[in-house]
Amino acid sequence: MVTGVRVIFLIFGVFPAFLSPTRSQLLPQECGKLRETQLHNEMEITAPNEFTWIGRVGYGESSNPDTKFPCLAVLIHQRFAILPAHCVLSDDDSGNSTAVFILFGDWRANSNFKRGDCRLERGSTTCSPPPQAVDMEQISVHPQFKLGEHDYDIALAKMVRNVELSEFVQPLCLPPAREIEGNHISRRLEMAGFVQEHSWNEAKILDVDWRRKVARHTTSLEFCTSLTEALGELTLSQNHLCGIEIEANNLMSGSPLMDVEVVDGKPRNFYLVGINTFGTVSGTASPIFIDGFMRILPFRNWILKNIEYAVP
Incomplete structure (x- = not known):
């Protein structure tokens, strides 16, 4: 050790999303800085x-x-x-x-x-x-x-x-307390981090060791499960969110998946939707790369x- x-x-345990004023004050006043x-x-x-x-x-x-x-x-x-x-x-x-x-x-x-x-x-x-x-x-x-x-x-x-x-x-900001369950399905969200060392392939990814950002398209749990049925390895719950991509770009465990909070018609800040905890490839004829996220809300x-x- x-x-x-x-x-x-x-x-x-896991509590409802309601926060007391005292606990709300634990959060930073400025977070998720975003430059459009x-x-x-x-x-x-x-x-x-x-x-x-x-x-x-x-x-x-x-x-x-x-x-x-x-x-x-x-x-x-x-x-x-x-x-x-x-x-x-x-x-x-x-x-x-x-x-x-x-x-x-x-x-x-x-x-x-x-x-x-x-x-x-x-x-x-x-x-x-x-x-x-x-x-x-x-x-x-x-x-x-x-x-x-x-x-x-x-x-x-x-x-x-x-x-x-x-x-x-x-x-980075946590999800707003008023966030609605399920409103990140079928969305294009931002993901950022560093590429997993064991997946480095400089013939495919240039400047592989720099911090990078990618897009992930989120799916329903049912669709995500259907992609991996042949693998028999996933048991997903409502705590999960799946993101898919047609090309491998494996970022490390812990990489954040983010959405943008919009105020008065302008993007104000990023907030944390989920953290990447596993990755796999679909069992379909045309492989789809899947990132599994632990939802934060x-x-x-x-x-x-x-x-x-x-x-x-």
Whole structure:
């Protein structure tokens, strides 16, 4: 067991989406920063100040250049981030965590995470500052999660200190409390993150190690299940959301799926719809690539209750 990170299963269940005024105040006042020019620029590699809530989960000490980063986390508060539960539990179901810290503000997934990154594109060079590695103090895993199963695959990480917010590191909004169940079916939503290392194929994906954004078209659970019936591997619940694509572009577990909140006819901010927890390919003659997401709305109050419990 890696010392210093406590993994707990808190008993708080899933509550209705109603929030008390006190608990609502736990959320950041500014979140999900959106620039409409970036939203419509058709670029796959993000700008360094775009989707700035994505963190890379480090499995090892931050001083070790060989540290592995197989999962992502999503900053939702200066002290807390959401990530898949399977990313922080060991295979023997003992509750031992191998995740030590989260790297925020990283634009390029290379071994040098002590310095910022620069990229030449369209004749100009853009740079990002060095990312910040913040150790995790405690990880709250949903009490109904079981290793090897896809449901309730969500955890909340508490950092040892507040993350330093800047133009390059900012939190993402949780779903609005008034959000309606099921209104993200048959939609084109934004997904962002880093490509899974084992799926890197530079012949197909250029500049594979940069943070990127893609679109996912969401489906009904019935349609998603029908695509994978031949595989016999999926049991989906109302906590899930499926996104499909005809070309493989595998982003890491924990990559956020996002929608845009519109106010007075203008896109105001991104908010978190789901986190990627598994991926598969359809059993049909023409393969369809499927991303499985853990929806955030059903767990909104569980998340806030745990933040309220953890904040001194």
